[in-house]
Amino acid sequence: xxxxxxxxxxxxxxxxxxxxxxxxxxxxxxxxxxxxxxxxxxxxxxxxxxxxxxxxxxxxxxxxxxxxxxxxxxxxxxxxxxxxxxxxxxxxxxxxxxxxxxxxxxxxxxxxxxxxxxxxxxxxxxxxxxxxxxxxxxxxxxxxxxxxxxxxxxxxxxxxxxxxxxxxxxxxxxxxxxxxxxxxxxxxxxxxxxxxxxxxxxxxxxxxxxxxxxxxxxxxxxxxxxxxxxxxxxxxxxxxxxxxxxxxxxxxxxxxxxxxxxxxxxxxxxxxxxxxxxxxxxxxxxxxxxxxxxxxx
Amino acid sequence: xxxxxxxxxxxxxxxxxxxxxxxxxxxxxxxxxxxxxxxxxxxxxxxxxxxxxxxxxxxxxxxxxxxxxxxxxxxxxxxxxxxxxxxxxxxxxxxxxxxxxxxxxxxxxxxxxxxxxxxxxxxxxxxxxxxxxxxxxxxxxxxxxxxxxxxxxxxxxxxxxxxxxxxxxxxxxxxxxxxxxxxxxxxxxxxxxxxxxxxxxxxxxxxxxxxxxxxxxxxxxxxxxxxxxxxxxxxxxxxxxxxxxxxxxxxxxxxxxxxxxxxxxxx
Amino acid sequence: xxxxxxxxxxxxxxxxxxxxxxxxxxxxxxxxxxxxxxxxxxxxxxxxxxxxxxxxxxxxxxxxxxxxxxxxxxxxxxxxxxxxxxxxxxxxxxxxxxxxxxxxxxxxxxxxxxxxxxxxxxxxxxxxxxxxxxxxxxxxxxxxxxxxxxxxxxxxxxxxxxxxxxxxxxxxxxxxxxxxxxxxxxxxxxxxxxxxxxxxxxxxxxxxxxxxxxxxxxxxxxxxxxxxxxxxxxxxxxxxxxxxxxxxxxxxxxxxxxxxxxxxxxxxxxxxxxxxxxxxxxxxxxxxxxxxxxxxxxxxxxxxxxxxxxxxxxxxxxxxxxxxxxxxxxxxxxxxxxxxxxx
Numbered sequence: 001x002x003x004x005x006x007x008x009x010x011x012x013x014x015x016x017x018x019x020x021x022x023x024x025x026x027x028x029x030x031x032x033x034x035x036x037x038x039x040x041x042x043x044x045x046x047x048x049x050x051x052x053x054x055x056x057x058x059x060x061x062x063x064x065x066x067x068x069x070x071x072x073x074x075x076x077x078x079x080x081x082x083x084x085x086x087x088x089x090x091x092x093x094x095x096x097x098x099x100x101x102x103x104x105x106x107x108x109x110x111x112x113x114x115x116x117x118x119x120x121x122x123x124x125x126x127x128x129x130x131x132x133x134x135x136x137x138x139x140x141x142x143x144x145x146x147x148x149x150x151x152x153x154x155x156x157x158x159x160x161x162x163x164x165x166x167x168x169x170x171x172x173x174x175x176x177x178x179x180x181x182x183x184x185x186x187x188x189x190x191x192x193x194x195x196x197x198x199x200x201x202x203x204x205x206x207x208x209x210x211x212x213x214x215x216x217x218x219x220x221x222x223x224x225x226x227x228x229x230x231x232x233x234x235x236x237x238x239x240x241x242x243x244x245x246x247x248x249x250x251x252x253x254x255x256x257x258x259x260x261x262x263x264x265x266x267x268x269x270x271x272x273x274x275x276x277x278x279x280x281x282x283x284x285x286x287x288x289x290x291x292x293x294x295x296x297x
Numbered sequence: 298x299x300x301x302x303x304x305x306x307x308x309x310x311x312x313x314x315x316x317x318x319x320x321x322x323x324x325x326x327x328x329x330x331x332x333x334x335x336x337x338x339x340x341x342x343x344x345x346x347x348x349x350x351x352x353x354x355x356x357x358x359x360x361x362x363x364x365x366x367x368x369x370x371x372x373x374x375x376x377x378x379x380x381x382x383x384x385x386x387x388x389x390x391x392x393x394x395x396x397x398x399x400x401x402x403x404x405x406x407x408x409x410x411x412x413x414x415x416x417x418x419x420x421x422x423x424x425x426x427x428x429x430x431x432x433x434x435x436x437x438x439x440x441x442x443x444x445x446x447x448x449x450x451x452x453x454x455x456x457x458x459x460x461x462x463x464x465x466x467x468x469x470x471x472x473x474x475x476x477x478x479x480x481x482x483x484x485x486x487x488x489x490x491x492x493x494x495x496x497x498x499x500x501x502x503x504x505x506x507x508x509x510x511x512x513x514x515x516x517x518x519x520x521x522x523x524x525x526x527x528x529x530x531x532x533x534x535x536x537x538x539x540x541x542x543x544x545x546x547x548x549x550x551x552x553x554x555x556x557x558x559x560x561x562x563x564x
Numbered sequence: 565x566x567x568x569x570x571x572x573x574x575x576x577x578x579x580x581x582x583x584x585x586x587x588x589x590x591x592x593x594x595x596x597x598x599x600x601x602x603x604x605x606x607x608x609x610x611x612x613x614x615x616x617x618x619x620x621x622x623x624x625x626x627x628x629x630x631x632x633x634x635x636x637x638x639x640x641x642x643x644x645x646x647x648x649x650x651x652x653x654x655x656x657x658x659x660x661x662x663x664x665x666x667x668x669x670x671x672x673x674x675x676x677x678x679x680x681x682x683x684x685x686x687x688x689x690x691x692x693x694x695x696x697x698x699x700x701x702x703x704x705x706x707x708x709x710x711x712x713x714x715x716x717x718x719x720x721x722x723x724x725x726x727x728x729x730x731x732x733x734x735x736x737x738x739x740x741x742x743x744x745x746x747x748x749x750x751x752x753x754x755x756x757x758x759x760x761x762x763x764x765x766x767x768x769x770x771x772x773x774x775x776x777x778x779x780x781x782x783x784x785x786x787x788x789x790x791x792x793x794x795x796x797x798x799x800x801x802x803x804x805x806x807x808x809x810x811x812x813x814x815x816x817x818x819x820x821x822x823x824x825x826x827x828x829x830x831x832x833x834x835x836x837x838x839x840x841x842x843x844x845x846x847x848x849x850x851x852x853x854x855x856x857x858x859x860x861x862x863x864x865x866x867x868x869x870x871x872x873x874x875x876x877x878x879x880x881x882x883x884x885x886x887x888x889x890x891x892x893x894x895x896x897x898x899x900x901x902x903x904x905x906x907x
Contacts, residue, residue, distance in 0.1 A: 031390025046420020235413020
């Protein structure tokens with residue numbers, strides 16, 4: 001009799017605990033389900049739709065026609081080139097300005113850093129359109145910059161500052177800087193300040209300490225920020241459309257243009273798929289790279 | 298405490314100059330539009346030769362613009378009502394999951410931010426055409442809600458990460474059921490974060506251009522879409538007024554964010 | 565071998581806004597001496613250490629290392645070895661690279677670096693761990709790497725900011741003895757910061773007790789323990805009871821002014837008279853509680869005026885504890901020569 005009781009309890013206990021755990025597991029998934037459904041329906045489905053559409057040619061039969069068009073047409077190829085060029089230029093300038101800026105923020109008093117950060121945040125949350133409009137006002141033929149330069153007598157004819165490659169990159173850098181600075185500043189501020197002090201106590205100069213101690217530790221954050229900026233720049237529409245004035249033709253614009261012509265739905269979709277794949281591949285590669293580097297560490 | 302290196306005054310001055318210039322570069326251009334909105338003339342000029350409120354009057358008497366504004370605000374409000382509850386629940390659920398599942402959910406929730414908006418817009422266009430949602434408010438609400446979800450998720454995840462869940466266990470040990478725990482323990486302490494997520498979701502929808510460009514037509518044209526087409530066609534100074542409006546809203550959000558940051562720090 | 569330096573801190577002060585981190589601190593440390601700055605949080609001990617290191621610039625006063633004032637010299641030119649509380653090990657370098665860092669900065673050649681790092685790692689008993697990553701080390705091992713890194717370049721001064729506070733008790737006590745041995749072997753002038761009085765007593769040649777930005781008393785461990793200058797010191801080091809002389813009963817020749825304040829160590833408050841030839845003072849109190857603490861008993865006593873005091877009964881007297889019961893009135897005995905009059 002005595003042997004039976006403990007056995008019964010021990011047989012009951014795990015299944016009861018099991019059920020309770022299962023219940024809470026289901027509850028957690030139930031909480032997450034609505035948003036998963038939303039994302040699946042509104043992001044995944046459209047993406048698959050694009051894949052689907054891109055696989056059919058004008059006659060409605062399965063083929064790679066669309067992709068062939070995209071790869072072979074010079075027009076499409078130049079769109080790809082422009083897009084990657086703009087993205088590269090944007091990342092480069094963003095890192096050159098954003099990196100030192102984040103470093104500066106980490107090394108000043110927190111109160112002052114927060115003040116500067118709120119200006120960065122304001123820029124971050126300002127509509128893309130408002131910013132594009134502001135740059136137009138500044139860079140136009142009779143815009144602020146030209147008027148100022150003419151009034152100061154430095155030039156006689158207005159400069160072509162907008163509706164070109166540089167203006168598009170400028171606008172994109174303006175958008176991407178906060179996107180870069182916020183996470184990079186976060187990563188840099190997580191580096192123990194005592195590390196630099198330790199380096200100093202051993203006799204390192206400021207640049208030696210920066211190069212040998214700080215930079216290696218900040219690299220993952222900077223790389224992550226750079227990848228993010230690059231990937232976002234690839235898919236950008238508004239800023240290059242407005243500030244590039246039709247001369248800077250990015251993939252996003254080409255896709256939108258194709259929608260007005262029914263017969264090029266397939267090509268537009270193919271372009272979209274390629275953009276998606278490029279985004280995915282770059283993100284995937286950088287994730288893998290990050291994982292391997294961290295493992296080595 | 299200093300960093301231990303000799304004080305390099307020229308470097309200091311240069312660094313501050315660089316930082317201030319960068320900050321001005323980031324924040325200042327937007328303020329130009331505020332000046333522009335008070336300009337008295339038809340052209341873009343700075344500084345405006347005359348100051349007047351004519352463009353504000355023009356905005357307020359333009360049926361087209363007011364209609365777009367109404368649509369945008371209504372849309373943004375609806376988006377908040379969809380995205381915030383869903384986002385809060387998913388952040389909470391994700392927090393309670395094991396690490397492996399949580400990472401998966403997080404990656405999934407960030408998809409709308411990572412996939413280029415143009416692709417979502419085009420895909421939705423094709424999708425909506427089949428089910429007749431192009432140009433409808435419903436279609437727009439869902440399109441924007443999915444864009445606002447990552448923002449809400451990130452804010453609330455951070456909030457829940459610093460939330461002491463022992464309180465929930467304590468309440469449960471005292472006899473509280475799930476709903477009571479939410480009502481009395483969790484929500485009251487999350488109010489500020491929910492407010493911030495709502496503001497950010499609102500702003501995200503209000504500013505959104507790409508999806509609106511493809512999916513909002515006719516009566517359901519949003520303010521950004523109208524702005525965009527105006528910018529491309531002829532630069533209407535009313536845009537300066539609209540921009541000022543959007544800028545003020547963004548400033549409000551940033552101030553709220555900073556206040557929240559200060560409140561957290563003081564604790 | 566670098567000659568150890570003498571340190572002279574002259575009237576150093578530091579104020580942050582309205583907070584006086586350091587008042588008017590003056591201190592002489594002899595070459596090769598091990599001095600501990602002991603005090604509660606906020607006493608200024610870490611600020612003083614950081615001022616020595618060069619990370620805090622004093623508002624007034626001078627800091628001389630081997631005679632020359634280094635106040636205007638940046639930290640990276642002071643040639644001082646520092647062990648930070650958080651160790652500050654470089655996570656992206658392995659053990660060898662961390663310890664080799666100061667030598668590389670000094671442009672030593674490869675062979676020399678390898679030899680010296682190996683020798684130093686040997687000294688801190690981490691001989692074969694050069695290739696390990698920092699993340700793979702235990703707390704105690706990281707502590708030793710931090711030590712090794714700070715001594716490998718033979719600095720003339722060593723500063724340690726509560727280096728053992730993150731370790732558990734047993735490890736801490738082991739490391740205290742190792743640090744002491746290391747100091748005796750190397751002979752480098754060392755300033756050590758801690759809030760743990762037992763640690764201070766174990767390690768130091770001299771202890772400087774700090775409170776509210778000032779040095780309250782300096783002396784050897786025994787001087788401070790047996791001759792505390794005032795309430796604060798008596799209370800901070802060891803467990804002390806402070807009473808007015810009038811509360812005690814004196815049978816012998818030694819007398820105190822009844823209003824004089826006397827410091828008594830908890831372990832000197834005994835249940836019996838020890839040594840018939842010693843003069844003892846007596847104190848009547850009611851036993852409120854007795855707690856077994858492993859190596860001793862802690863007794864809580866209530867004085868006639870309601871105040872509570874503590875007595876620590878060591879192993880030899882343990883049987884006596886069983887003879888007294890809670891609620892009973894007991895007579896405690898204090899050897900008169902153990903009574904310290906406070907200012």
